[in-house]
Amino acid sequence: MDLILARDDRGAPEIFRSIQGEGPSVGRPRTFIRLSGCNLHCVWCDTAYTWNWWETPFAHERDTPGAPHKFDRVHEALRVELADIAAMVAALPSEGVVITGGEPLMQRAALPALIDALRVDQPALRIEIETNGSIAPPQDLADRVDLFVVSPKLAHSGNDAAVALKPDALAAYAALPAAMFKFVARTPADVAAAADIARQHAIARGRVCIMPEGTDSAVLDSRALLLSDAIIAHGFALSPRLHIALFGAARGV
Numbered sequence: 001m002d003l004i005l006a007r008d009d010r011g012a013p014e015i016f017r018s019i020q021g022e023g024p025s026v027g028r029p030r031t032f033i034r035l036s037g038c039n040l041h042c043v044w045c046d047t048a049y050t051w052n053w054w055e056t057p058f059a060h061e062r063d064t065p066g067a068p069h070k071f072d073r074v075h076e077a078l079r080v081e082l083a084d085i086a087a088m089v090a091a092l093p094s095e096g097v098v099i100t101g102g103e104p105l106m107q108r109a110a111l112p113a114l115i116d117a118l119r120v121d122q123p124a125l126r127i128e129i130e131t132n133g134s135i136a137p138p139q140d141l142a143d144r145v146d147l148f149v150v151s152p153k154l155a156h157s158g159n160d161a162a163v164a165l166k167p168d169a170l171a172a173y174a175a176l177p178a179a180m181f182k183f184v185a186r187t188p189a190d191v192a193a194a195a196d197i198a199r200q201h202a203i204a205r206g207r208v209c210i211m212p213e214g215t216d217s218a219v220l221d222s223r224a225l226l227l228s229d230a231i232i233a234h235g236f237a238l239s240p241r242l243h244i245a246l247f248g249a250a251r252g253v
């Protein structure tokens, strides 16, 4: 069995060890596995190299005349056997693994076997999955995951709400104690939209964080300030993007 992974700048599978820069595990050492492919098409996506192929029609904010922010699937994605992924992760030991993307749940059928392979030599290895929350987790996956970081995409992402905000999928994550929610926001209105979703699905405020959108520290700082009153009013947490401050907007960090 194999999975389709993104590639790093050297063309190798994007598996790396770093400090988690955002969400509930911020600051913790983690080994990351970045899967290729996404069912959404956020106009500000910072990992568009996992889905925005040349042959697709999707717009991106980094498009410029004559130079769309597009990528060659052949050069950006590769199939890797589960045993090889497990060996690469074992060579980068840390207290937990983050399976991210793209949208990892697009390859959900293979994820339980991947997690089992990762835990062969480390049965207590912590497994976290970052997802856009539009695909409900199968039970055999939910049973194996310590933390889902669910990031429903709001209107400013440019996605159709009917595709990005699936009530059944959100309800499934809301019912999972192992799921926390991380909303990307640009304005206080986005925080209000996140609060509406939390209210609709009875998600306690302690399970919600708001993360400013951006790939530049100055933009992130100014947006965090802009969002702070609304975050306080709703009783949410503010998530930084620590990896941007530490390493910049690069792959494999």
Ligand code: SF4
Pocket (backbone or CB within 6 Å): 038, 039, 040, 041, 042, 044, 045, 046, 047, 048, 050, 101, 102, 103, 132, 153
């Ligand atoms: S859901 Fe995530 S990976 Fe997919 S397009 Fe949006 S930001 Fe990018």
